[in-house]
Amino acid sequence: MNMIVCIKQVLDPEAPLSSFKIDPATNTMVPVTAVPFVISPFDEQAVEAALRIKDAKGGKITIISLGVNLLRDVVKKPLSLGADELILLEDPAFIGGDSWSTAYALAAAIKKVGQFDLIFCGRQAADSDSGQVGACIAEILGLPQVTVAKKVEAVDGKVKVDKVTTDGYEVVEVPTPALITVSNELGEVRFATFKGTMASKKKEPIIWKPADIGVDPAKIGAAGRRTKTRKLFQPVRDSKCEIIKGENDEDAAANLAKKLVEVKLI
Amino acid sequence: MDFDYNDEQKMLKQGAREFFEKECPKSLVKQMMEDEKGNPPELWKKMAQLGWLGLIYPEKYGGGDGNIIDLIALEEEMGRACLPGPFFSTVLLGGLFILHNGSEEQKKEILPKIASGQLILTLALTEPSDSYEASAISVGAKAEKDDYIIDGTKLFVPDAQIADYIICIARTKKGTKPEDGITAFLVDRKSPGITVTLLKTLAGDKLCEVIFNKVKVSKKNIIGKPDQAWGPLQETLQQVKIAQCAEMVGGAQRALELAADHAKKRIQFDRPIGSFPVIHHLIANAMMDVDACKFLTYEAAWKYSEGLPCAKEIAMAKAWTGEAYQRTAAMGHQVLGGIGYTMDGDMHLYFRRAKSGELTLGDGKFHREVLAKELGM
Numbered sequence: 241m242n243m244i245v246c247i248k249q250v251l252d253p254e255a256p257l258s259s260f261k262i263d264p265a266t267n268t269m270v271p272v273t274a275v276p277f278v279i280s281p282f283d284e285q286a287v288e289a290a291l292r293i294k295d296a297k298g299g300k301i302t303i304i305s306l307g308v309n310l311l312r313d314v315v316k317k318p319l320s321l322g323a324d325e326l327i328l329l330e331d332p333a334f335i336g337g338d339s340w341s342t343a344y345a346l347a348a349a350i351k352k353v354g355q356f357d358l359i360f361c362g363r364q365a366a367d368s369d370s371g372q373v374g375a376c377i378a379e380i381l382g383l384p385q386v387t388v389a390k391k392v393e394a395v396d397g398k399v400k401v402d403k404v405t406t407d408g409y410e411v412v413e414v415p416t417p418a419l420i421t422v423s424n425e426l427g428e429v430r431f432a433t434f435k436g437t438m439a440s441k442k443k444e445p446i447i448w449k450p451a452d453i454g455v456d457p458a459k460i461g462a463a464g465r466r467t468k469t470r471k472l473f474q475p476v477r478d479s480k481c482e483i484i485k486g487e488n489d490e491d492a493a494a495n496l497a498k499k500l501v502e503v504k505l506i
Numbered sequence: 507m508d509f510d511y512n513d514e515q516k517m518l519k520q521g522a523r524e525f526f527e528k529e530c531p532k533s534l535v536k537q538m539m540e541d542e543k544g545n546p547p548e549l550w551k552k553m554a555q556l557g558w559l560g561l562i563y564p565e566k567y568g569g570g571d572g573n574i575i576d577l578i579a580l581e582e583e584m585g586r587a588c589l590p591g592p593f594f595s596t597v598l599l600g601g602l603f604i605l606h607n608g609s610e611e612q613k614k615e616i617l618p619k620i621a622s623g624q625l626i627l628t629l630a631l632t633e634p635s636d637s638y639e640a641s642a643i644s645v646g647a648k649a650e651k652d653d654y655i656i657d658g659t660k661l662f663v664p665d666a667q668i669a670d671y672i673i674c675i676a677r678t679k680k681g682t683k684p685e686d687g688i689t690a691f692l693v694d695r696k697s698p699g700i701t702v703t704l705l706k707t708l709a710g711d712k713l714c715e716v717i718f719n720k721v722k723v724s725k726k727n728i729i730g731k732p733d734q735a736w737g738p739l740q741e742t743l744q745q746v747k748i749a750q751c752a753e754m755v756g757g758a759q760r761a762l763e764l765a766a767d768h769a770k771k772r773i774q775f776d777r778p779i780g781s782f783p784v785i786h787h788l789i790a791n792a793m794m795d796v797d798a799c800k801f802l803t804y805e806a807a808w809k810y811s812e813g814l815p816c817a818k819e820i821a822m823a824k825a826w827t828g829e830a831y832q833r834t835a836a837m838g839h840q841v842l843g844g845i846g847y848t849m850d851g852d853m854h855l856y857f858r859r860a861k862s863g864e865l866t867l868g869d870g871k872f873h874r875e876v877l878a879k880e881l882g883m
Contacts, residue, residue, distance in 0.1 A: 258770045276520070313516035320517055431525050434557035434570040437518050 241299035241394055241416075243290045244353060245323070245360045246346055246373070247283040249307055249314050251275045253366040260474070267472040269367075277314050282362025286422040287318045288429040289392045290360050297394050299357075300324045304349050306342060308335050312445070319440035320432035326445040327353070333450050336462030339368075343376030345460045348453040350381065357416040358399065363388050363423045374421040384418045390425035509804055515579040522580050525556070526587035532852050538590035539710025543668050545591040550623050559597055560621025563605060568618030574745065574811050578752035578803065585756030588855045590710070592626050594753075595664035598746045600627030600673050603690065607730035607738045612692065616671070629673040630660035630716050631739075638868045640736050641684035645718060647676035647691065652725055654678065656691065656718040666714035667704045669695050674718065679733050690735040692727040693718075709858035744820050747867050748810055751803040751823045754863040758796045758831040761856040765789060765841040772843075785841060792837045795830040802826050818880045825873035828864030835860045 251260070252275055261270040279287075290301045303318045306329040319326055329349055337345070350359060359381075361374030378385035390409060391402035394416075401412045404425050432440075450457060457463060484499060486492030500506045511519060529549055538544045553559055562577050563569025570576075584593065601620045604612055604627075619625035635642045645658030656676050666672055672693045679687030695702070699721040705713050730738050766789050769780030779785055802823040809816035835857035839846045846853045864870065 256767050256771075258767070278520075313513040313520070316513060317517055317521075320514075320521070431556055432517065432521050433555070434518065434561050434572060434576075437514050437521065438570070438572070438576075440517070441514050 241293055241297055241357045242302075242355055243293065243299060243358045243360065244302045244304060244350055244356050245283070245286050245290050245318065246362075246377070247287065247303055247305045247315065247318065248280045248362075248365045248367075249277050249305060249310055250280045250365060250367040252278045253281065257474075262472050262474060264471075264473070267469045269472070277311050279314060279317055280362055280366040282364055282366065282422060282424065284317075284362075284429050285424055285426045286360035286362045286420075287321060287323065289389065289420070289422045289426055290358070291322050291430065293358070293392065293394050294322065302327060302353055302356075304329065304346060304353075306330075306334050306345055306349075308332055316440050316443070316445065317432065319443045320437040321430060322436065324443075326443065328445045328447050329449075329453070330447050331449045332461075333457060333463075334461045336465070337460060338465045338467045339370045339372035340376050340466045341460050341462075341464030343373045343380060344464060345450075345453070345455055346373065347377045347380040348455045349448060350377070352448070352453050357418075358392075358394075359383070359417070359419040360392075361419065361421045363421045371421075374419055378419040381419070384414045385420070386412050386414055386418065387421040388423045388425075389420050390423055390427075392420055392422070392426075509801060511575065511579050515576055518576060519579040519583055522558075522583035523586065525552075526583055526589065530587045530589055532588070532855065535588045535590055535855060536849075542704060542712075544665070544710070544712040545626075545668060550591055553593075554621065554623030557621075559593070559623055560617070562597070563601065563617050563621055567605070567613055568621035574748060574807050577749055578807050581749050581752035582756035582759070585753035585758075585859070586760040588757065588852075588859060592628070592665040592668065592712075594746075594750065595628040595669070596620055596626050598749050599629040599664065599742075600671070602745055603629060603673060603739065603742045604692075604729060606742050607690070607735075609729075612729060616692075625671070626665060626669045627671050627673065628663055628665050628669040629675070630663040630666065631675050632660065632662050634659060634661050636661065638872060639684070640688065643675060643677050643684070643688055645674065645676045647674075647678045647689060647723075649678070649725075650722075653722045654689075654691065654725065654728075656693070656721040656723060658718055660716045660718070662705070662713045663702075663716045664714075665712050666695070666702045666716050667712060671695060672700075672716060673729060674723075675735060675739060676718075681733070685736040687733050688736040688739075689732050690729040690739065691723045692729055693721060693723050697721050697723065707862070709862035711859075711862050743867060744817065745810065747820050747824050748803065748807050750863060750866060751799070751806065751820075751827045754827045754831045754860065755796070755799045755803050757856050757859050757863070758792075758799055758827070758834045761831075761835045761838045761853060761860075762789070762792045762796050764853060764856075765792065765838040768842050768846075779841070788837050788841060792834045795834055799823075799827040799830045818877060821873040821876040821880065824868065825870040825877070828860070829870050831860035831863060832857070 255275040259272050259275045263270050301323040302325045303323050304327045305315045364371035386401045388404040389401045390404050393400045398413050398415050402409045403412050404423050484496045486495050557570045560569035561572040565571045604616050647654040647656045672695050674691045674693050678689040681687040699719040701717040703715045707713050769785050772779045806816050806819035806823045838853045845851050
């Protein structure tokens with residue numbers, strides 16, 4: 241199977257909240273040197289989904305990432321896990337985009353890659369959490385899509401996807417080529433072996449500029465935005481703590497239950 | 507000058523960090539401090555599967571053909587995670603000694619088993635005098651036909667309680683210099699006459715008293731040349747010290763991060779305590795200490811990797827890092843205040859390991875003497 245996985249480099253979402261600062265004038269995050277970059281965790285899940293299919297059925301995995309200052313030790317990680325090829329859409333013209341202009345550029349790159357059976361994306365990026373790039377790529381390329389997958393199996397020219405729902409999951413079959421967005425319910429992602437990490441040295445990324453993928457400059461990056469960010473801010477959390485008392489543990493528990501009923505939480 | 511790791515080493519480092527965050531939480535570290543074996547089997551197995559136990563060994567012995575820079579990238583994360591277990595004793599002390607000095611047969615027999623996680627090895631060097639000088643080796647080995655009989659007590663032997671083999675450094679002959687007449691023996695821990703007693707240590711590291719009571723070992727089990735082990739042993743320890751410094755660098759870095767993060771969040775007197783100049787200075791001092799540890803260690807590792815003389819650099823790295831790590835952890839306790847004083851917190855893990863790291867393979871005073879000798883004093 242020929243598979244393409246789209247990944248995004250983001251600031252480590254596990255970094256302490258105090259590390260992140262916002263510039264209110266530009267509605268953007270202030271670059272923080274103390275916070276490392278990582279692959280967006282849902283995208284790592286997307287890579288894992290592709291690797292599982294490769295383990296079972298064989299095939300080729302092409303990774304595509306869009307951005308600027310893409311750190312090679314970050315974006316090459318899928319190569320150390322078993323992906324075959326890395327394509328970077330690395331150019332200032334690509335930055336500042338929203339989900340649509342990003343998806344437009346990624347879709348153009350995917351068309352240039354050529355034949356594929358599956359495209360994987362993370363369900364949402366860990367920084368913007370928009371959750372739309374995958375759907376936009378599918379729309380642009382005219383592909384069926386299944387979102388929020390927790391399991392993906394390749395079966396005779398189709399894929400069978402366990403799709404997460406609010407109260408469980410449903411099993412969906414879709415013919416290939418198709419696009420799947422992957423959720424964390426997929427489970428644990430693998431770690432790279434030492435040999436896999438060292439072997440990734442031989443796989444140099446392919447760099448594509450806007451002219452290489454034939455995009456309209458007015459439709460990529462900031463120029464191609466269809467949305468406008470009005471305000472970016474960190475909500476102030478103010479918590480009050482009320483200690484529920486009682487004569488003993490059972491009494492305190494009963495008082496707590498009454499309080500929860502009173503505030504309509506149970 | 508580029509002091510940075512290359513891309514693959516950064517990937518190894520980041521991958522190791524994520525792995526240890528998941529597989530080696532501080533709750534496990536604390537549990538292993540109390541555990542007699544101190545080596546969680548699943549964690550050891552997973553590290554073997556990732557190729558980390560054989561990273562530094564050649565591929566023909568089941569290893570990954572990694573170099574010392576690859577090793578220290580991994581070691582930093584081990585230090586950050588306060589990794590329990592016999593990596594130091596098995597992979598470094600014992601394994602590297604066999605790699606550099608063993609016969610082809612010994613290498614083929616031992617190293618693949620270490621790399622696959624099937625064998626635990628250690629090296630018994632220090633004795634009750636707790637000195638790293640050759641003159642302190644008094645455990646004797648007397649030749650008897652095709653065997654040697656080893657008699658004496660070794661102290662602070664890491665992980666002997668779970669080791670399959672112990673490399674015993676023993677005196678086989680009185681030479682003109684204390685360095686002469688020392689031999690290394692590969693001893694099966696189950697040999698009759700061996701008694702291993704686990705000691706209770708400050709850092710929860712598994713150090714043992716090992717009594718050799720007329721232990722018979724075949725001459726075939728000599729590693730390297732008879733009577734000439736001291737020089738090769740010192741060569742091996744140079745590489746081990748670099749790795750150990752890297753582990754301390756990782757621990758010191760994490761202690762600094764914990765303190766800095768706490769200082770930003772902890773509100774007292776209506777402001778984050780990190781806004782007070784005295785805290786600024788404490789953190790800044792620790793930053794300088796940790797950076798110095800890093801660059802001394804990296805310089806030593808780079809020179810070693812290039813085959814350049816580096817005895818001076820290794821001595822500086824070991825002397826500085828052991829002491830700087832302790833200063834950083836002490837600063838961490840000061841900044842964390844009350845919560846830092848509790849066993850529930852993590853800072854004490856770094857404090858303890860800093861002391862252990864300082865003392866292992868020679869403390870600051872020992873290495874200052876080495877430096878003085880390097881300067882011809």
